[in-house]
Amino acid sequence: MNFKEQCQEKTAYVESILQKFLPQEEGYQKTVIEAMNYSLTAGGKRLRPLLMLEVYRLYGGSGDEIESFMAALEMIHTYSLVHDDLPAMDNDEYRRGRKTTHIVYGEAMGILAGDGLLNYAFETAAGAFADTADPARLGKALQILSKKAGIYGMIGGQCVDIESEGLSFGQERLDVIYQLKTSALLEAAFMIGAVLAGAPEDQIVLVEEIAKDVGLAFQIQDDILDVTSTTEQLGKPVHSDEKNQKVTYVTLIGIEKAKEAVEQISGRAIEKLASIKGDTEFLSQLLQSLINRQK
Secondary structure (H helix, E strand, C coil), X not given: CCHHHHHHHHHHHHHHHHHHHCCCCCCCCHHHHHHHHHHHCCCCCCHHHHXXXXXXXXXXXXXXXXXXXXXXXHHHHHHHHHHHCCCCCCCCCEECCEXXXXXXXXXXXXXXXXXXXXXXXXXXXXXHHHHXXXXXXXXXXXXXXHHHHCCCCXXXXXXXXXXXXXXXXXXXXXXXXXXXXHHHHHHHHHHXXXXXXXXCHHHHHXXXXXXXXXXXXXXXXXXXXXXXXXXXXXXXXXXXXXXXXXXXXXXXXXXXXXXXXXXXXXXXXXXXXXXXXXXXXXXXXXXXXXXXXXX
């Protein structure tokens, strides 16, 4: 089985897990649940749960508790996209090739759908306590999930990003935005996979470093694609960074140097990954395909 076939098979497995955790569309609050499920089933790379699963297996994990955290992390990622698309944020009408949640369900329901996904994510993750023999690991995993999604992670990055719009600043501030806004949830995926598998502390630190580099390279590639790709290829509007007056690696150092940065940072991540004992071939190929993606 080649890499593409492996990727399709593993992604399909992740999709089946997400389907298992979807809330039932019923009751007086049915509309917000429909909006949540519309958002969560919009497709995408399923990168974060897939990475979590691969790291979990890399360190010898084999239980069911990982599934709840895989679903929870994708819910958190999805809620962030729902809110990011709102008029007060990026005001985007399309995401993953179809209309955004607030366009379909209205702005108020879009806000509630994001709120619902965030809360339901932790409800889902907490459900893993019924499937584990080691609650201490789950407690640590929940702490990581909370921190990486919160004010010291993704939300913190969103805050700095919003306050930076229209301002002129350098690479140091931009790296902080990217490491918090993008890398944080990737770090959560890697770290939770390692924690739930019982990996030692030094390995948890190592995978956090790998994920930080992967997230930075991933976001720089996103900067490049916003300039070089099309709406049809990307599945979302292009030139949105320019529209929102955002500083990016492309505006700071140009496309060619941005491409060099992607290569250097991703190479560092792959080198660190190779130092881990075990079969890292698929994970390495996955990271390279995501970092160097064209859509």
